[in-house]
Amino acid sequence: MIFLDRIQKVKDSTSKPDSVLYWMQGAFRTHYNYSLEFAIRMAKEYKLPLTVLIIVDFSYPEANARTMKFFLDGIKDVVDNLKERRIPVHVRRGSFVEVFKSYYEKPSLIVTDKPYMPKTINLHRAVYRNLDAQIYEVDSNLVVPANLSSEKKEAGAYTIRPKILKFLNKFSRDFQMETYNGARIETILEVDLEKQSELKEIMKGTSPPPAPYKGGEIEASKVLKEFLETKFHYYSKLRGDPSVDVESNLSPYLHYGHISPVMILKEASKVDTSADNFDSLLEQLVIRRELAHNFTLFSGNLEDLQTILPGWAFKTLLEHQKDQREYLYTVCELEEGKTHDKYWNAAQTELVGRGKIHNYMRMYWGKKIIEWTGSIADAYRTMISLNNKYALDGRDPNSYAGIAWCFGLHDRPFMERNIFGKVRYMSAKGLERKFEMQKYIERIMKQYAL
Ligand SMILES: Cc1cc2nc3c(=O)[nH]c(=O)nc-3n(C[C@H](O)[C@H](O)[C@H](O)COP(=O)(O)OP(=O)(O)OC[C@H]3O[C@@H](n4cnc5c(N)ncnc54)[C@H](O)[C@@H]3O)c2cc1C
Known part of the structure; x- marks a missing residue:
């Protein structure tokens, strides 16, 4: 099996499994989903029935109507696509532990997506504790599996880059999607995926309005296609210029696993454009993104700046507090x-x-919050809460790595100055020197100012 290295057995059992359950928890898609393919192969090999389980927890940490809507868009696509592939799917409502306790406690073979965030890792562990089952985690959302590229927290892009590039070809290979001929197609839907207006009611008072993006794997493919056709040719030159819109906008889809980074790389490699554009995408999508996953996977606790930051950064910020x-x-x-x-x-x-x-x-946004807040702990908390409340791609390893980068993570010391000490500083003058900032303001205010 070409993706054996993506799979880790995290719990064993002597009980004989009577079914295979794929608990889809981080990769909400049916294409390039290594966990789903592995679950199908196990079901076929042991001649066991397969069910896909999705749990919708409306009280999930920091969930709100904006992010839930995007998430539910994705579930709708998954349900439709699984029906087409004759794979039973259960969409249950409740907390992870409650749902497993109520419906899935008897011995089975469980496949799930590998979690990378400390909070999610703990939620998974709480589920596993109560189960007598063989449990496999599959690294479905990265190009190179996190545990293979590195076994420790990396200092920066320069240390993880060679480790990832060594495995890149092996893990960006294509694979054949498995067929599954289930005897029965059973769909259980405890959440109304069509009538999402119930969201407003459920999450009253806590939520920003929906963002102008639709979730799901169908939409993710459209966004990718548009990016490759209209923006990719300018990507290495203009990606960093806020006066124009040359970003891929794929981060929300990557966050919910609506699209696989392997698929993005494959499609990008087919485009006839300069190598700089492909290399630039590779640097963001694979090196930076997987560095962020390495950071959250090996951090244990994302709340405490002292444990997150390199020693020099924490020390210098404290000295200038x-x-x-x-x-x-x-x-x-x-x-x-x-x-x-x-x-x-x-x-x-x-x-x-x-x-x-x-x-x-985004970098400027974070740097200024540090400058305008009385303590680094308060600045960090404010950035996390605003980002996770409004950003469709929030609560992601990239969110925490990006925010911590503003405090010096994965960066180097600069000349010492007020407030920031030796941590990199950004200024409005710097923006003006580099970009036509008035154009950015016009572009944004025209579309989004209330
Ligand atoms: C303060 C701050 C907060 C951030 N919060 C988030 C967040 O909540 N969610 C999020 O996904 N990213 C976050 N980032 C990282 C980065 O800004 C976004 O990934 C990027 O803007 C997403 O837009 P895009 O998909 O159009 O990116 P593109 O430029 O088209 O890049 C393609 C993909 O590469 C990855 N990528 C790009 N830049 C980075 C980076 N610096 N670090 C890691 N991966 C990267 C993303 O997965 C992205 O979708 C944050 C950065 C900072 C400085």
Whole structure:
């Protein structure tokens, strides 16, 4: 099997399994889904019935109507595609532990997607504890499986890059999708995927309005196609320029596993464009993204800056914590985009309206929150909460690595200065020197200002 290295047996059992259950938890798609393919192969090999289980937990940490809608769009595609492949699917409602306790406690063989975030790892462990089953985790959402590229927390892109590139060819190979001829197609839907208006009711008061993106693997393929046809030729040159829109916008789809990075790479490799564009995508999609997964997988606790940051960064920020700040803003002022800085306000407007900030402005957004907040712990908390509330790609390893990068993670020391110490600083003047910033403001305000 070509993707054997993606699979880890995390629990054994002496009980004989009577079925195969694929608990789809991180890779909500049916194409390039290694967990699903592995579950089908196990079902066929042991001649056992297969069921796919999806659990919808409306009280999942930091879930809101915006992110839930995007997530449910994806489930709808999965259900439709599984029906077509004659694979039974159960969409259950409740917490992970409750659902397993109520319906799936008897011995079976369980396949699930490997989690990378400490919170999710703990939720998985709580489920596994109560089960007498063989359990396999499959690394479905990365190009090179996280445990294979590295066994420790990496210092930066320069240390993980050679380790990933060594395995790149092996893990970006194509594979044959398995057929499955189930005797019965059973679909259980405890959540109404069509009538998503119930979301508003369920998550009253806590939610931003829906963002202008539809979730799901069908839409993810469309977004990829549009990116490759219209933007990819300019990607290496213009990706970092906020005055134009040359980003792929694939991060929300990657976050929910609506699309596989292997599939993105394969499709990108077919485009006749300069090698710089492909290399630039490879650097973001594979090296940076997998570095972020390495960071969360080996961090254990993402709440505490002292354990997250390299020693030099934490020390220098602490030494400058009491430095005079020219501006101090409350979380409310920041959330409403009411600062003295028009570029920052536009970035916050983009986050609230679009559910995502342009990649360059995302760095600026984070750096300024550090500058305008009284302590680094408060700045970190504010960034996490605003990002996870509004960003469709929030709560991701990239969210935590990106935010921690603003505090010096995966970066190097610079010349010492006020507030930031030796951590890299960004300024409005720097933006103006590099880009036509007025165009960014116009582009964003025209579309997203209320
Ligand atoms: C303060 C801050 C917060 C961030 N929060 C998030 C977040 O919540 N979710 C998120 O996915 N990314 C986050 N990032 C990383 C990065 O900004 C986004 O991944 C990128 O903007 C997503 O847009 P795109 O899909 O159009 O990216 P593209 O530029 O088209 O890149 C393609 C893919 O490469 C990956 N990628 C790109 N840049 C990075 C990076 N710096 N680190 C890791 N992977 C990268 C993403 O998966 C992205 O979808 C954050 C960065 C910072 C500085």
